[in-house]
Amino acid sequence: MSVRRVIDLLRSGEPKQAATVQGWVRTKRELKNFSFLEINDGSSLQGLQVVLDQKLPDYADLLRSLTTGASVSVSGVLVASQGNKQRIELHAETLQVWGESDSETYPLQKKRHSFEFLRTIAHLRSRTNTLGSVFRVRNTCSQAIHQFFQERDFLWVHTPIITGSDCEGAGEQLAVTHFNPQQIPLTEAGDVDYGQDFFGKPTYLTVSGQLEAEAMALAFSNVYTFGPTFRAENSNTSRHLAEFWMVEPEMAFCDLQGDMDLAEAFLKHIFKTVLDHCAEDMEFFNLRIDQSVLETAEQIVNQEFERISYGDAIATLTKANHPFEYPVEWGLDLQSEHERYLCEELFKKPVIVTDYPKEIKAFYMRLNDDGKTVAAMDVLVPKLGEIIGGAQREERLDVLEQRILAQGLSLEDYWWYLDLRRYGTVPHAGFGLGFERLVQFMTGMANIRDVIPFPRTPLNAEF
Amino acid sequence: MSVRRVIDLLRSGEPKQAATVQGWVRTKRELKNFSFLEINDGSSLQGLQVVLDQKLPDYADLLRSLTTGASVSVSGVLVASQGNKQRIELHAETLQVWGESDSETYPLQKKRHSFEFLRTIAHLRSRTNTLGSVFRVRNTCSQAIHQFFQERDFLWVHTPIITGSDCEGAGEQLAVTHFNPQQIPLTEAGDVDYGQDFFGKPTYLTVSGQLEAEAMALAFSNVYTFGPTFRAENSNTSRHLAEFWMVEPEMAFCDLQGDMDLAEAFLKHIFKTVLDHCAEDMEFFNLRIDQSVLETAEQIVNQEFERISYGDAIATLTKANHPFEYPVEWGLDLQSEHERYLCEELFKKPVIVTDYPKEIKAFYMRLNDDGKTVAAMDVLVPKLGEIIGGAQREERLDVLEQRILAQGLSLEDYWWYLDLRRYGTVPHAGFGLGFERLVQFMTGMANIRDVIPFPRTPLNAEF
Numbered sequence: 001m002s003v004r005r006v007i008d009l010l011r012s013g014e015p016k017q018a019a020t021v022q023g024w025v026r027t028k029r030e031l032k033n034f035s036f037l038e039i040n041d042g043s044s045l046q047g048l049q050v051v052l053d054q055k056l057p058d059y060a061d062l063l064r065s066l067t068t069g070a071s072v073s074v075s076g077v078l079v080a081s082q083g084n085k086q087r088i089e090l091h092a093e094t095l096q097v098w099g100e101s102d103s104e105t106y107p108l109q110k111k112r113h114s115f116e117f118l119r120t121i122a123h124l125r126s127r128t129n130t131l132g133s134v135f136r137v138r139n140t141c142s143q144a145i146h147q148f149f150q151e152r153d154f155l156w157v158h159t160p161i162i163t164g165s166d167c168e169g170a171g172e173q174l175a176v177t178h179f180n181p182q183q184i185p186l187t188e189a190g191d192v193d194y195g196q197d198f199f200g201k202p203t204y205l206t207v208s209g210q211l212e213a214e215a216m217a218l219a220f221s222n223v224y225t226f227g228p229t230f231r232a233e234n235s236n237t238s239r240h241l242a243e244f245w246m247v248e249p250e251m252a253f254c255d256l257q258g259d260m261d262l263a264e265a266f267l268k269h270i271f272k273t274v275l276d277h278c279a280e281d282m283e284f285f286n287l288r289i290d291q292s293v294l295e296t297a298e299q300i301v302n303q304e305f306e307r308i309s310y311g312d313a314i315a316t317l318t319k320a321n322h323p324f325e326y327p328v329e330w331g332l333d334l335q336s337e338h339e340r341y342l343c344e345e346l347f348k349k350p351v352i353v354t355d356y357p358k359e360i361k362a363f364y365m366r367l368n369d370d371g372k373t374v375a376a377m378d379v380l381v382p383k384l385g386e387i388i389g390g391a392q393r394e395e396r397l398d399v400l401e402q403r404i405l406a407q408g409l410s411l412e413d414y415w416w417y418l419d420l421r422r423y424g425t426v427p428h429a430g431f432g433l434g435f436e437r438l439v440q441f442m443t444g445m446a447n448i449r450d451v452i453p454f455p456r457t458p459l460n461a462e463f
Numbered sequence: 464m465s466v467r468r469v470i471d472l473l474r475s476g477e478p479k480q481a482a483t484v485q486g487w488v489r490t491k492r493e494l495k496n497f498s499f500l501e502i503n504d505g506s507s508l509q510g511l512q513v514v515l516d517q518k519l520p521d522y523a524d525l526l527r528s529l530t531t532g533a534s535v536s537v538s539g540v541l542v543a544s545q546g547n548k549q550r551i552e553l554h555a556e557t558l559q560v561w562g563e564s565d566s567e568t569y570p571l572q573k574k575r576h577s578f579e580f581l582r583t584i585a586h587l588r589s590r591t592n593t594l595g596s597v598f599r600v601r602n603t604c605s606q607a608i609h610q611f612f613q614e615r616d617f618l619w620v621h622t623p624i625i626t627g628s629d630c631e632g633a634g635e636q637l638a639v640t641h642f643n644p645q646q647i648p649l650t651e652a653g654d655v656d657y658g659q660d661f662f663g664k665p666t667y668l669t670v671s672g673q674l675e676a677e678a679m680a681l682a683f684s685n686v687y688t689f690g691p692t693f694r695a696e697n698s699n700t701s702r703h704l705a706e707f708w709m710v711e712p713e714m715a716f717c718d719l720q721g722d723m724d725l726a727e728a729f730l731k732h733i734f735k736t737v738l739d740h741c742a743e744d745m746e747f748f749n750l751r752i753d754q755s756v757l758e759t760a761e762q763i764v765n766q767e768f769e770r771i772s773y774g775d776a777i778a779t780l781t782k783a784n785h786p787f788e789y790p791v792e793w794g795l796d797l798q799s800e801h802e803r804y805l806c807e808e809l810f811k812k813p814v815i816v817t818d819y820p821k822e823i824k825a826f827y828m829r830l831n832d833d834g835k836t837v838a839a840m841d842v843l844v845p846k847l848g849e850i851i852g853g854a855q856r857e858e859r860l861d862v863l864e865q866r867i868l869a870q871g872l873s874l875e876d877y878w879w880y881l882d883l884r885r886y887g888t889v890p891h892a893g894f895g896l897g898f899e900r901l902v903q904f905m906t907g908m909a910n911i912r913d914v915i916p917f918p919r920t921p922l923n924a925e926f
Contacts (some may be wrong), residue, residue, distance in 0.1 A: 005616060005684070022716040023684070024887045030894065042683030043616060071887040096616045098716075099858070099888030106886050123675075123879040124886065125684035135683065139618040141771060146609055153506060160917040161624070161691045162637075162706050163670075164924040174625075174661065176637050176668065177644070178695050184644045192644045198695055198705070200922035205624075205639065211587075212917055219589035220505030221468070221486070222599065228624045228690065231639050232661055236795070242661070243625050253485040253536070253561075267604070319843035369655070395562070416586040416926055423569050423587065424487045424534040425562030452905060454623040454675055461627040461800040463675060463879055 003073075007043035013078045020075040021090065023116050024127065025066050025101075025122045025143045027110065035063060042126070045133055045280050049081060049089040050074050058199070062095060067392045069101030069108060069127070115450050122454050122463050126347065133281035136453050137274055138439050139436055144273035145247055145435075148266055154222040154249060159209030161228060162368050165413055166202055173204035174232045174242070205230035210248050210430065211364075211417050213405060214393060217250040217428055218420050224249040226435075238447040241436060243456040252431035256366075256375040256392045259429035260352050263379050264305045264434075267350070271300045274442060283445075290444025296382060297442065299349055306347040310334075310373065313342060320346070339378075339385035351380045363403040364417075365391035366427075377431070384441045390431025397421040476541045476551045484511055484537040487590060488529050488564075490573065498526060502537065502553075508596055508743050512544060512552040525558060531679065532564030532571060532590070532787070540613060578913050585926050587916050593751070596744035597914050601902050602736055607736035608689060608710055610899075611729055617685040622672030624691060627664055628876055637669035637695045637705070642805075666692035673711050674880050675825075675892065677856060680891055682689035682715040687712040689898075697921050701910040704899060706919040713893035717827075719838040719855045722892035723815050726842050726851050727768045728817050729896075730813070734763045737905060745906075753907025754923050759845060760905065762812055769810040773819045773836065776805060783809070796823045802841075802848035814843045826866040827880075828854035829890075840894070847904045853894025860873075860884040 003020045004013070013019060023041030033054050040047035056062065066072070082219040107121050108128060117123040125131045146156065146272070162176050178198035179185070185193040194201050209225040216223045225248040231238060249266075251258065275282060275297055286294045309317070317328040317338055321347070326335040334353065342351045355373040358365070365374035379388035394400040400421055404414055411418065439451040449455035454463045466483045467476070473831070476482060487505030496517050503510035519525065529535070534600035539556040566572070567698040568858070570584050571591060576913055578882035581588040588594045609619065625639050633812040642648070648656040657664050672688040679686045696703060712729075714721065738745060738760055749757040785808070789798040797816065805814045818836040842851035857863040863884055867877055874881065900915040912918035917926045 007616075007900065024682075042618075043770075069887045071715075080616040099884070099886070101886040113909050119883075121879075123678040123882060124682075126679055132682065133548070135618060135620065135679070139620075142619050143609065143613055146606065151468075155598060157598065157603050157689075157916055160706065160707055160919060160924070162693075162919050162924055164926075172838065174641055176639060179644065180641070181638075181642065181644070181647045198697075198921060199919070199924040201924065203924045207580070212674075215926075216589055216598070216916060219487075219587075228621070230625075234661075245621055252534075305740065342573055347657065365856055387864040395707075416584075419584075419586060421562070423562070423564040424630055425534045426485070426534040427561065453679060456623060456662070458626050458661060461625055461662040461664065461666050463623065463624070463627075463678075 005043040006039065006041045006046075006048045009048055009078065009088060009090070010044060010046060010086065015069050015078055015080045015088065017078045018075070019078055019090060020073060021050075023047070023071070025068055027068065027070060027072045028063070030063065037066060037072075039072065040127075040132075042132060045129060045284055049086055049422045050076070051079075051084075051089055051091045052095065052122055053091070056095065058094065062097065065097045065100045065107070067101050067103040068110065069106045071098040071101075072096060073098065087364065115447060119449055119455070126453070131450065133278075133284050134439070134443055134445060135211050135453065136218060137278050137281050137443055140274050140277045141270055141439055141442065142226070142435070144270045145453070147273070147415045148269045149222075149224045149249060152222065154218050154224045154302065155216070157209075157213060157216045157220075157223045157225055158227060159206070159212035159216075159225050160223045161206055162199070162203050163420060164199065164203055172232055173207060174230050176205060207231060208246065208248065208432065209248065210432065213248055213250040213430065214428065215416070215420055217252045218424065218426065219428070220253045222249070236458055238449075239437070239440075240457055241448055241452065241457060244452065245435035247433045248430060250428065252426050252428045254392075254428050254429040256354060256377060256429060259390050259392060259431060260307065260377050261353070263377070263431050264350075264352070267379070267388070268301050270438070271297045271442065275301065285443045285445075289446075292383070293444040300381065303349040305350045305352050305379070306352040308342075309354050314336075316346065317341065331357050331359065332352055334378075336385040339380040341384065343382045343385075350382070353378050353380060358403075361391070363407045364393050364400070365411065366394045367399055367403065375429075379431075381441065384437065387437060387441060388431050390429065390434050392427065392429040395421055395425045395427050397425065414428065415444075468506040469502065469504045469509075469511045470550060472511055472541065472553070473507060473509060473549065478543045478551070479539045480540055481538070481555060482541055483536060484513075485536045486510070488531055488533045488535060490531065491526070491529055493526065500529060500535075500537075502535065503590075505594075505595060508592060508747055509549065512546075512549055513544075514538070514552055514554045515558065516554070518760060519555065519558065525560065528560045528563045530564050530569070530606050531573060532569045534561040534564075535559060537563065538699065560683055574814070582912055582918070588838075589916070592747065594913065596741075596747050597902070597906055597908060598916065599742050600741050600906055601914060603737050603740045603904055604627055604905065605689070605898070607733045610736070611689045611732045612685075612712060617687045618679070618683050618764040620676060620679045620683075620686045620688055621690060622669070622675035622679075622688050624669055625662070625666050625668045627662065634898070635695055636670060637693050639666045639668060670694060671709065671711065672897065673713065673895065676711055676713040677891065678879070678883055680715045680893070680923045681887065681889065684711070684715045699751045699921055701912075702900070702903075702918060704911055704915065704918055707915065708898035710896045710898055711893060713891065714717065714890050715891045717892040718746075719817060719840060719853075719892060722815070722853050722855060722894060723770065725841050726840070726853060726894050727813075727815070730842070730851070731764050733901070736907065738764065748906045748908075752909075754905040755846070756905070763844070766812040769812060769814040770817065771814060772817050773828065776801075776816050779809065780804065794820050794822065796839075799848045801844065802843040806843050806848075813845070816841050816843060822867075824854070826870045826872065827856050827863070829857045830862055830866065838892075844904065847900065850894050850900060850904060851894050853892065855890065855892040858884055858888045858890050
């Protein structure tokens with residue numbers, strides 16, 4: 001008895017082969033002398049059609065237990081399918097029901113369910129067509145990311161999740177503590193005595209592994225992170241999660257040009273891999289979720305990204321005969337409507353905007369010679385806007401110190417980050433990609449909570 | 464100017480080729496008419512020897528700035544090396560110093576440093592031979608893990624880091640909160656009003672993704688997690704971290720046999736991949752860190768693991784003429800000394816112990832027909848003891864409910880986990896591997912803090 005995955009049988013099963021499949025019943029159709037089951041094992045969107053002849057022992061009992069959601073092992077012989085929905089089907093000779101699924105209470109009946117409802121049964125929703133496709137695409141994306149970097153000799157580095165620095169300023173970060181909230185120890189001065197907490201100081205969940213990744217890049221040349229990051233933003237939107245995965249490559253001896261080249265090659269590689277490996281799932285999204293998904297993916301793969309400076313982008317937007325809600329003015333950040341106009345209306349393809357005013361970007365981005373802009377770059381894509389944010393990092397010790405102080409931060413907090421500029425500093429660059437934003441964009445899913453298995457958002461940490 | 468990695472030049476650079484390398488100076492040796500630099504870019508343990516002729520412009524100035532830790536780009540021509548330490552060397556024609564490294568203050572001078580000291584400069588320690596090798600091996604391990612599972616059609620699933628259930632009982636878990644510790648809101652009854660916290664209830668950092676992985680396995684058949692997990696144990700030992708990465712595969716339609724087979728194939732694959740891809744680093748560990756490292760790795764790859772039941776192991780240990788510190792008795796857990804005796808003295812190879820008494824194992828492990836033991840398995844290896852712990856899961860709703868209640872846990876807290884047994888339950892199994900324990904075991908490093916870039920332990924969350 002050789003067990004085979006459904007996808008394998010659908011692709012390469014041949015008539016007259018013996019086969020066993022194991023999976024869950026999606027649908028059952030009873031005819032006069034036989035019945036059809038659709039068995040899904042999660043390996044593909046389409047299930048395998050199984051034919052049950054009424055001559056099977058205990059046929060009537062079997063049929064009763066074969067409700068939607070029941071788990072089975074079926075052995076039999078493959079036969080060319082009569083219908084045109086599938087190439088092959090399995091004629092059952094023996095069938096074992098492992099676990100039944102009470103049709104009175106099983107929440108996933110045949111009717112369509114709203115994604116809101118499915119979130120309340122996140123432990124079962126992966127058994128639906130849409131979520132099944134989402135998580136297969138998510139897996140393929142994640143492997144495409146590793147493959148892209150490993151082929152280029154980047155090391156995957158695991159930067160810390162718990163961090164001692166509240167680097168984005170108070171409030172944005174979730175705290176990690178071992179204190180009993182009803183017995184917070186205080187110092188004599190009445191302050192919280194963090195010396196008694198688990199790590200001996202206030203600690204938070206990281207918002208980015210970039211600074212630590214820079215330290216690793218200055219030893220290994222090319223590294224990337226791929227791990228969870230956190231934001232305590234109280235944003236109940238379709239695009240925010242409190243816990244999400246981030247990808248952050250960092251390259252020594254690399255400038256903004258190299259950074260842009262890498263980001264473009266990276267996106268092209270991921271989209272191409274998913275189009276190649278998840279064709280069925282992507283077609284499903286295009287049909288059922290968002291009819292521009294395939295076109296967008298093809299565009300990312302095949303079109304050279306436009307590159308434009310922030311200054312030129314502002315000039316272009318100012319001249320555009322388009323009613324924007326937010327003002328367009330040098331020094332103000334681009335809003336989503338501006339980003340989308342550039343991609344969707346003006347260039348009709350992905351756009352990389354570079355060299356933003358230093359005031360609207362982070363302190364670690366390299367100051368350009370004009371003294372006003374920094375070597376930042378944002379990759380903008382249609383429908384979404386910014387999908388990647390990156391920069392060449394400030395590698396000059398004196399300039400970096402000035403930028404830290406100018407932002408009201410303390411040099412002491414960045415002692416080790418400054419050390420990287422003190423000892424063997426080099427031009428280096430990197431970027432960050434929010435993994436769930438990528439999967440959301442790729443699949444066309446309306447809510448980001450539906451592209452991560454168990455979403456964490458304000459007032460929600462179920463499962 | 465084509466930049467090449469040092470490892471590439473060492474392996475396949477040919478005399479007379481033009482080449483550029485970029486990296487950091489490890490050593491400098493000044494002779495009468497020329498000097499030698501060793502340049503390392505993190506791609507390999509060995510650096511590239513660069514020869515600087517005194518006829519180079521500004522030779523004296525250059526030499527002064529080329530101290531240990533300085534960063535450079537060097538272009539020139541490859542020449543067969545005279546010495547026998549390396550095959551090839553680079554004769555410099557142009558050299559650019561990017562960043563100097565003050566030899567008075569740079570903490571990584573040529574002398575040996577203790578690993579304790581290096582931990583205080585974790586942002587720089589990857590530039591040493593040992594830590595460089597550790598993180599290259601770590602990367603190769605992590606890719607071997609993904610490769611192993613992806614080739615077998617397992618999906619990588621991202622289970623939540625923040626969890627609403629304190630599933631290991633109070634105290635072991637770190638809490639996640641957005642409360643101001645000086646203004647914890649209380650209910651009228653005087654309890655903490657968690658409804659006002661970010662997630663609306665008490666939340667913790669996960670200790671395992673297993674339960675959520677089970678939910679995913681019951682949709683996709685085969686899945687694995689590879690992500691950070693956390694323990695608040697106040698253990699200041701060489702084997703404990705508060706933050707570490709864990710690998711947890713979970714397979715539907717799988718029993719304990721299949722679980723053991725997978726675990727054995729998994730370890731063999733990882734060790735083989737590292738021996739193949741990181742030969743130089745592994746030889747370094749064998750020479751400098753632990754002289755049994757290569758032998759142990761070969762043993763894992765080449766020897767079939769012994770399999771023995773807990774009952775037989777107890778009987779064998781009882782008969783052994785060996786002075787154990789801890790008692791050997793049916794019902795007591797195996798201690799490290801027992802595990803090591805089985806591997807090192809008795810079988811002289813890895814051992815899988817199965818079917819432990821239910822009292823010493825978790826509630827979710829499948830109860831055997833004897834009513835006394837569960838279908839658990841631990842993989843034990845020489846020197847370390849347990850490296851993998853796994854089990855077939857209890858798939859029977861009634862038995863699982865009894866086991867939950869018997870451990871004083873509440874059925875309500877496990878409503879969704881029980882649902883997995885209510886709807887289409889199947890035999891399933893999985894295991895967990897502590898990733899840092901694996902890397903520590905593989906490299907022979909004495910302290911687990913030296914196999915993760917930025918370790919988190921009690922009273923320590925630097926960087």
